[in-house]
Amino acid sequence: MTRIAGRKDSPAKGGSQRQLEIPALLTVKELAGMLGVSGVEIIKLLMNYRIMANLNQAVDFDTAAVVASDLGYEVVEKPTPQAEAISSKEVKEENPQPRPPVVTVMGHIDHGKTKLLDAIRQTNVVASEAGGITQHIGAYQIEVSDRKITFLDTPGHEAFTAMRARGAKVTDVAVLVVAADDGVMPQTREAISHARAAGVPIVVALNKMDKPGINVDRIKQQLAEEGLVIEEWGGDTVFVPVSAKMKQGISDLLENILVVAEILELKADPDLSASGVVIEAGLDKTKGALATVLVQKGTLKPGDAVVVGDAWGKIKAMFNDAGKRVKKAEPSTPVKILGLSGVPHAGDDFVVFTNDREARSTAEKRQQEKQLRLLKPIRPVKLDDVYAQIKAGQAKDLNLILKTDVQGSIEPIRDSLQRLGTDEVRLKVIHTGSGAITEGDVLLALASKGIIVGFHTAPTVGAQRMAESDGVDIRLYNIIYDLIADIERALKGMKEPTYAEVVEGHAEVRAIFAAGRHAKAAGVYVSDGLLRRNALIRVIRSKEVILQSSIASLRRFKDDVKEVATGLECGVGVDGFNQFAVGDVIEAYRKDKVDESAH
Ligand code: GDP
Numbered sequence: 001m002t003r004i005a006g007r008k009d010s011p012a013k014g015g016s017q018r019q020l021e022i023p024a025l026l027t028v029k030e031l032a033g034m035l036g037v038s039g040v041e042i043i044k045l046l047m048n049y050r051i052m053a054n055l056n057q058a059v060d061f062d063t064a065a066v067v068a069s070d071l072g073y074e075v076v077e078k079p080t081p082q083a084e085a086i087s088s089k090e091v092k093e094e095n096p097q098p099r100p101p102v103v104t105v106m107g108h109i110d111h112g113k114t115k116l117l118d119a120i121r122q123t124n125v126v127a128s129e130a131g132g133i134t135q136h137i138g139a140y141q142i143e144v145s146d147r148k149i150t151f152l153d154t155p156g157h158e159a160f161t162a163m164r165a166r167g168a169k170v171t172d173v174a175v176l177v178v179a180a181d182d183g184v185m186p187q188t189r190e191a192i193s194h195a196r197a198a199g200v201p202i203v204v205a206l207n208k209m210d211k212p213g214i215n216v217d218r219i220k221q222q223l224a225e226e227g228l229v230i231e232e233w234g235g236d237t238v239f240v241p242v243s244a245k246m247k248q249g250i251s252d253l254l255e256n257i258l259v260v261a262e263i264l265e266l267k268a269d270p271d272l273s274a275s276g277v278v279i280e281a282g283l284d285k286t287k288g289a290l291a292t293v294l295v296q297k298g299t300l301k302p303g304d305a306v307v308v309g310d311a312w313g314k315i316k317a318m319f320n321d322a323g324k325r326v327k328k329a330e331p332s333t334p335v336k337i338l339g340l341s342g343v344p345h346a347g348d349d350f351v352v353f354t355n356d357r358e359a360r361s362t363a364e365k366r367q368q369e370k371q372l373r374l375l376k377p378i379r380p381v382k383l384d385d386v387y388a389q390i391k392a393g394q395a396k397d398l399n400l401i402l403k404t405d406v407q408g409s410i411e412p413i414r415d416s417l418q419r420l421g422t423d424e425v426r427l428k429v430i431h432t433g434s435g436a437i438t439e440g441d442v443l444l445a446l447a448s449k450g451i452i453v454g455f456h457t458a459p460t461v462g463a464q465r466m467a468e469s470d471g472v473d474i475r476l477y478n479i480i481y482d483l484i485a486d487i488e489r490a491l492k493g494m495k496e497p498t499y500a501e502v503v504e505g506h507a508e509v510r511a512i513f514a515a516g517r518h519a520k521a522a523g524v525y526v527s528d529g530l531l532r533r534n535a536l537i538r539v540i541r542s543k544e545v546i547l548q549s550s551i552a553s554l555r556r557f558k559d560d561v562k563e564v565a566t567g568l569e570c571g572v573g574v575d576g577f578n579q580f581a582v583g584d585v586i587e588a589y590r591k592d593k594v595d596e597s598a599h
Helices: 028-035 039-048 061-070 082-090 113-123 157-165 186-197 216-225 250-264 356-374 383-391 407-418 439-447 461-470 480-492
Strands: 018-022 025-027 058-060 073-077 102-107 139-144 147-152 173-179 202-207 238-241 275-284 288-297 305-308 311-319 334-340 349-353 397-404 426-434 450-455 474-477 499-514 520-532 536-541 544-550 553-556 563-565 569-573 585-593
Touching (some): 025 028, 028 058, 061 073, 102 157, 113 139, 113 147, 113 202, 113 250, 139 250, 139 334, 157 186, 157 439, 173 186, 173 250, 186 426, 186 439, 202 216, 202 250, 238 250, 311 356, 349 356, 397 480, 407 426, 426 439, 450 480, 461 474, 461 544, 474 480, 474 544, 520 585
Parallel strands (some): 102 147, 173 202, 397 426
Antiparallel strands (some): 025 058, 139 147, 275 288, 288 334, 305 311, 499 520, 499 585, 520 563, 536 544, 536 585, 553 569
């Protein structure tokens, strides 16, 4: 547990304010101890700020500071021990040398990502590895015209963005696979957004060119609509026709990847002690914890003492993607390592330390921090924080992910939003799409420090949970004006109007029935108050709020109605939510603007 500095009276402040040093994250119980009051008192104070906490829940520094100041304390943040580990990564590179590019393959499902990765690997094995047995270790390296390229062989943008969400920048170039017989599809668009959000250049591989009746111009047009304009049309997107099946166009694709990479002038110092990132990790019954790491700086060698995520170890052996033992791994090389104390996660960083003792104590510190962090801070990132960040010069961009019920609403909303950007902050809509807000959207928001805006849609249960646990702000709107006004307020630093919540009624779910092709509606009994169409609702299951949304449709005997009163039954539909269960309680409420001048 985090140790806490004692409380000091501050003579400078004339004794009226007591000074206190508190850590970045602490539990309600610890905070109570430091402030010399009971836990219940802290819980009550937090409730004034609409934060429902229990004793073991963690609060972040800002929240703790507010409570402490209510009790007459002045607080400063205690530096966290993690600072040390980070600084070891900031070693100056004295001797930067060119390094191979690291490439991720993305694209819509079934467009041939896996097949393309296989074809590339088979046709361009590193000469020294020929005859070796191909091992899946999460990445492989190939050689083309004496130059190397590293491919991450977990295709898809989910893995890429999950790593980025953990703070790891792994990819230099993204290959976007588009099947020539299918064209640009939803996941193609997602992949483009993900690569763009990460600032990674895209090379298009137009796959399945062996199929009959391919219309290449149609796909070029579709890609241009997504902002990927090919060179012959005056853009700068490299576009290579290939057939993964026939192994055609592969060397052309690789040459083009090298050209794009050359512009990036990728360099790293091989003389440093190594650091990098975990690509894949697992537990082997006989060998113990295994991890594939990508060396990003320095040279990794057997015998090195490493901290990997919150595990540590002395590297017993290293293997390449042909299953061969290797004596060193230079920048951009993936190797599987043996000898770790625990299994790290993909996206964790690794750092080599000068000795075992240091590695071990750093790993132990990280474990303690993780324990504390598991008790998540309960104050999520809010749109309201944006202006504070802008003012502090911390935010230059506001990243938004826009999801709507129908494709047709995207353009007008995006246009209005983009007009809101100011000289100080650029407003970037980094991804748009129609349908429910998914876990992929939450991941993208997390990785890009963005906010999700939903119009006439709602998160899936999984996405909602993930957003809550990771503190991603999802804002739902049914009226365009409200949506635009809220974002504008955040950008201009105007205070959000204060709303008071008024519960309007409750209903019990008694039956589930189909409503349309994919949708399910709930048959409910209004037990008190009333339900109104468009009312904000919470769906409560076993005392837990599983969904916050609004009523999209309200029906009695097949007729759309505006409201339903106590004692009556009706059907309730919620956009993007299909998981009503008998016994769920729907709480309907509205938000009334509070007139602050009346106080
Ligand atoms: P992924 O989901 O993007 O990884 O796609 P896969 O690599 O699994 O390929 C999906 C399907 O398309 C498989 O049946 C492949 O055999 C097929 N496929 C992949 N590339 C080609 C190609 O170049 N030509 C043809 N005709 N089929 C291909």
